[in-house]
Amino acid sequence: MNRGTELDQQKVVQLDRGLFFVSYKSAEDLAAPPRVMVSPAPGHERRIELVLHPDADEAVLWQPNSALVVRVEAPATLLVQVLPMRHGGSRAAAVRIEPITPGSPPTLSRTTMAFAPTAAAPASALTQDVGPGLRLLAHVAGLGDVMVGQNSWIAGPTAPSRVEGIMLDWPDIPAGLDIRYAVQFANPQAGNSKLVPLGTFAGTRGRALPITGIVLEMSGPSDLQFVAEAVFLSAPTLRATGRRVVLSGPTGREPLVGLRINVESVQPIEDAVPVQPEASKASRKEASSGRVRVFRSRPRQDVPAATGSARSTHP
Structure with missing residues (x-):
């Protein structure tokens, strides 16, 4: 040389x-x-x-x-x-x-030194206080890792952005409750649809591989269920409830661009309709003599399904 x-x-x-x-x-x-x-x-x-x-x-x-x-x-x-x-x-x-660059000391007056986010900042970027309960971390394209608490959006209807991986955590999880989850991709990848426990990252980082489906499962106390919402690209917002929830777009290939997960108590079924006392023979005879007979049915009861069902809701 x-x-x-x-x-x-x-x-x-x-x-x-x-x-x-x-x-x-x-x-x-x-x-x-x-x-x-x-x-x-x-x-x-x-x-x-x-x-x-x-x-x-x-x-x-x-x-x-x-x-x-x-x-x-x-x-x-x-x-x-x-x-x-x-x-x-x-x-x-x-x-x-x-x-x-080290930057320069601020010269703002006291009246302008606000700590609240500006209107342009997406709510999902605020991770200072996620509170108790279930926590959701997601790797979002252009933002990196973002963490929110229960019932808070990551990306979502007002600030959609590609979600490439998620992790659920619950430091004070109720005794006996077990939660597992999985992610799905449009094309086969390592870890595709594999259920993982709390605290495990599912998905990718920095590979531009968007998630196209989410699976949530729980076992243990029967008085709890998932309430989850997801936004897939060019599709209406999906909402699903149940102890097993599956979320995906219309074709199963649309990228996930928003996610919100909550765990709530299962609403108890209303008390059964009380049985009416038997009518007297005279009243039965009187009723049978008419040409029109009216039968009174019980109110319809909505019973939650064991498997979560998703329906479209417009944000």
Whole structure:
């Protein structure tokens, strides 16, 4: 490797006073990626400080996803040099230099220092106080991991966004109650439709694989049931109740873009209609003589099904 070859891959970067993050993003040859050397230009050594990892003894980034920090006291020149790992090896590498800004102290008056969210902020982004009971964590595209408490939307009708994974948790879960859940994808994936216990993440992160179905199951005390709502892309909001709930779009391939889960007590069945006393013979005879006979039926009772059923509701 001669000096001329090294200089061909050298970049000169002008930096102002500040703090900078130098990251080795990618390389064409992952089997033998080139190394990236960072150094001050001659004469600028006193203006630049290189902050290395405690285990590193030189400013060299050996592979993608490695990084270091550059501190610049005054405008200076930084040299970034890419060297092949072996003779004739690849010298194609992507290196990014980004400023790190500390921000500035706020100058807002007391009347404008509000902690409430603005109207533009989705409610699902507020995770400071989820309260007791069932908790729902979801990995949402563009937001990352978001956690809410019972009966609160993640994404949803007013702020739909692709949900790629979920986790349920319940620190103070009632004794004897067991909850399991599963996610489904449009195409076969590892973990597809596999039921997992509380505290287990089901789905993916950062792979752009939206969930297309949710399964919720519980066992234990019979006086509890799920009340779940889901929004799938280009479909009405679904609502399902029961001890086993299955939610999916019309075709089973629509991405999940909103989810709300609650656990509630099962509504007791109303008392049976009391039996009317037997009519006297005279009254029966009188009634039978007429041409029109009226039969009084019991009021219809709605009995919750053992398996959750979903129906469309417009948000």
